[in-house]
Structures are given as C-alpha cells and as structure tokens.
Amino acid sequence: MIGPTDGGLRWLIVVAVTVGLFAVRLSFMQLFQWADDIPDEVDRLLRLVPPAVLAALVVPDVVFMDGSLALSPANHRLLAGAIAVVVAWYTEDILRTLLVGMGVLWILTFLA
Amino acid sequence: MGSARSDFLAGFRDVAPALPAFGSFGIVFGIAAVEAGFPPVDAVAMSTMVFAGTVQFAVVELWAQDALPVVIVLTALVVGLRYSMYSASIAPYFERLSTRWRWLLSFFLLEVTYALTVARLNADEAVSGRWYYLGVGVPLWSAWILTTAVGSVYAVDVPPELGLGFAVPLIFMALLFSTVEDRWTAAAGAVAAVGSVGFFDLPFGLGLIVAALVGVAGGRIAEAVVGR
Numbered sequence: 001m002i003g004p005t006d007g008g009l010r011w012l013i014v015v016a017v018t019v020g021l022f023a024v025r026l027s028f029m030q031l032f033q034w035a036d037d038i039p040d041e042v043d044r045l046l047r048l049v050p051p052a053v054l055a056a057l058v059v060p061d062v063v064f065m066d067g068s069l070a071l072s073p074a075n076h077r078l079l080a081g082a083i084a085v086v087v088a089w090y091t092e093d094i095l096r097t098l099l100v101g102m103g104v105l106w107i108l109t110f111l112a
Numbered sequence: 113m114g115s116a117r118s119d120f121l122a123g124f125r126d127v128a129p130a131l132p133a134f135g136s137f138g139i140v141f142g143i144a145a146v147e148a149g150f151p152p153v154d155a156v157a158m159s160t161m162v163f164a165g166t167v168q169f170a171v172v173e174l175w176a177q178d179a180l181p182v183v184i185v186l187t188a189l190v191v192g193l194r195y196s197m198y199s200a201s202i203a204p205y206f207e208r209l210s211t212r213w214r215w216l217l218s219f220f221l222l223e224v225t226y227a228l229t230v231a232r233l234n235a236d237e238a239v240s241g242r243w244y245y246l247g248v249g250v251p252l253w254s255a256w257i258l259t260t261a262v263g264s265v266y267a268v269d270v271p272p273e274l275g276l277g278f279a280v281p282l283i284f285m286a287l288l289f290s291t292v293e294d295r296w297t298a299a300a301g302a303v304a305a306v307g308s309v310g311f312f313d314l315p316f317g318l319g320l321i322v323a324a325l326v327g328v329a330g331g332r333i334a335e336a337v338v339g340r
Binding site: 006007009010011012013014015016017018020021022024025026027028029030031032033038043044045046047048049050051052053054055056057058059060061062063064069076077080081084085088089091092093094095096097098101102105106109110 | 132136137149150151154157158161162164166167169170171173175181184188191192193195196197198199200202203204206207211214215217218219221273274275276277278279280281282283285286287288289290291292293296297298300301302303304305307308309312319320323324325326328330331332335
C-alpha cells in the first residue's frame with residue numbers, strides 16, 4: 001500500500017486491535033461478575049483456537065518461499081523447520097527451538 | 113500478609129528468569145515490524161498498547177502482505193482469542209477486586225502473568241494477588257517496549273542474509289506444541305496447517321483467518337464424531 005494515509009491507517013489498526021484485545025482480556029474477568037461458568041461449547045471451541053491459529057501462522061512461513069510453495073532442499077527453511085519441529089515437540093521451549101532452528105538455517109546458508 | 117511492595121518484588125523475582133527469552137522475542141518483533149513497513153515509533157506504540165507478541169506479529173505480517181485493514185484487525189483478534197481463556201482461569205482469583213483494578217490487571221494478561229500468579233496464589237494464600245501479578249506484568253511490559261525499540265532502531269543494521277525473520281515461526285512453533293493437549297487440539301492444528309497452505313492465495317489477506325477457523329471447525333467436528 002502506498003500513499004500519505006498509510007501512517008494514519010497503521011495507527012487506526014493499532015488502536016482497533018488495542019481496544020479489541022483489551023475487551024478479550026477483560027472478557028471473563030468481567031462476565032464472571034454476573035455469570036458463574038463458561039458454557040461448555042464455548043470452552044471447547046476456545047481450547048481449539050490456539051493450536052489452529054499458531055499452526056496457520058507457522059506453516060506458510062516454512063513451506064512458502066517468495067510467495068510460492070517450495071518443497072525442495074533449495075528452501076533452507078524447510079529442513080531447519082523440520083529439525084526445529086522435533087525440538088519444539090520434545091522441549092516445548094522457545095529459546096531452545098529458536099537456537100536450534102536458527103543454527104540449522106545458518107549452517108545451511110553459510111556452509112552449503 | 114506481605115506488603116504491596118514485597119508482593120510486587122516477589123512477582124518480579126519469579127519473572128526475572130523469563131525476561132531474556134521475552135526480550136529476544138521483543139527484539140525480533142522490532143526487526144520484523146520495520147521490515148514489514150512499520151516505522152520504529154509505530155512499532156513501539158504497538159508494543160506499548162497491544163502488548164501481545166503473537167497478535168502483533170500477525171498484524172505486521174498481514175500489513176506486509178497488503179491485507180485489507182479490517183481483515184488485519186479481525187485476524188489479530190482471532191489470534192488473541194486465547195487470552196479469553198486466561199481471563200476465565202484467573203477470574204476467580206480477582207473476583208472481589210473493584211472494577212477499576214480488574215480493568216487495570218486485564219491489560220497485563222499474558223500466558224506468563226496468568227501462569228505465575230495462579231501458581232503462586234495456590235501455593236501461598238498470604239500473597240496479595242494483584243501486587244504479585246503487577247510485579248510479573250510490569251517488568252514484562254517494560255522489557256517488551258524497550259526491546260521492541262532496540263530491535264526496530266537497529267533493524268537497518270541487521271544483514272538480511274541472517275534470515276532473522278525465521279525466528280518468528282520458530283517461536284510460534286514452540287508455543288504451538290504447548291497448546292496441543294489432546295487429539296482434538298492436535299486435529300485443529302493439523303487441519304489449520306493444511307488449510308494455511310490451501311488458502312495461502314486468498315485475496316485481502318484472508319488466508320490466515322480462514323485457515324484458523326477451518327482448523328477450529330475441523331477439531332470440533334473430529335471431537336463430535338470420534339469423541340462420543
């Protein structure tokens with residue numbers, strides 16, 4: 001997007017997200033003043049949101065390169081991502097996943 | 113009964129070990145924001161006001177893809193929906209506080225503030241939950257703002273060959289596996305993963321939100337069909 005209104009638009013987005021996210025964070029802290037429990041169905045759906053959102057954030061960054069699907073060794077992120085997945089699975093630790101994933105990416109980029 | 117001050121400091125001590133990882137996340141965000149076209153001032157403003165890593169990354173990533181602004185906001189809120197679960201879990205501990213306090217505390221609600229506070233209050237009833245919670249939340253917030261500033265200001269000096277943008281999916285990867293609790297959450301993640309590839313080319317930046325919603329639907333259907 002190009003144009004003089006870009007800055008204003010960015011701020012509008014940030015303010016809208018700020019207000020919306022504040023409402024999400026406050027939601028049940030306030031609602032429980034009037035109601036006692038989360039409806040079962042809402043609880044079920046909410047538990048499914050984090051894995052769905054995170055998977056949808058991660059996968060394209062690993063399997064796409066310059067806007068198209070790149071399932072070949074030329075895509076260094078693919079191998080680095082595959083090894084990092086194993087670390088993430090076993091440790092669930094951000095720092096270790098980060099170090100191993102970036103380490104493999106750098107080895108592939110600078111030595112290969 | 114601890115004083116407000118000692119409870120605040122207890123929170124600070126407990127969160128201190130998490131600050132380096134949190135800070136590196138902030139630096140990565142600052143760099144990613146600038147690369148996506150957010151000037152440092154805007155990046156720092158977002159960290160100050162929104163204070164939620166995954167949500168902020170989603171915003172700058174979609175911004176870089178020229179997504180429709182309304183799609184950016186909606187996607188960010190779907191990404192942030194998980195905070196409502198922390199809100200529900202911590203609500204009983206803050207039930208008796210005034211509305212003003214509850215509003216203040218909810219701003220600092222993160223996975224870390226939630227988890228540490230609940231663990232501490234269950235172990236030690238003498239602690240004042242709100243001051244301990246602020247002792248966790250305020251240092252995290254300060255570190256988040258500061259490291260965003262550092263990352264965004266020095267982003268121009270980071271050589272692109274380092275591929276630092278890859279740190280973002282790596283961080284989310286680690287978070288992802290900690291949110292997979294059972295077959296249904298795993299199914300939601302798997303369906304969303306496939307969907308994110310299939311819906312990648314959707315216009316207006318709709319790919320992420322559609323993939324996430326399809327993932328939730330997939331997990332729920334699997335639970336309904338197989339789980340009974």
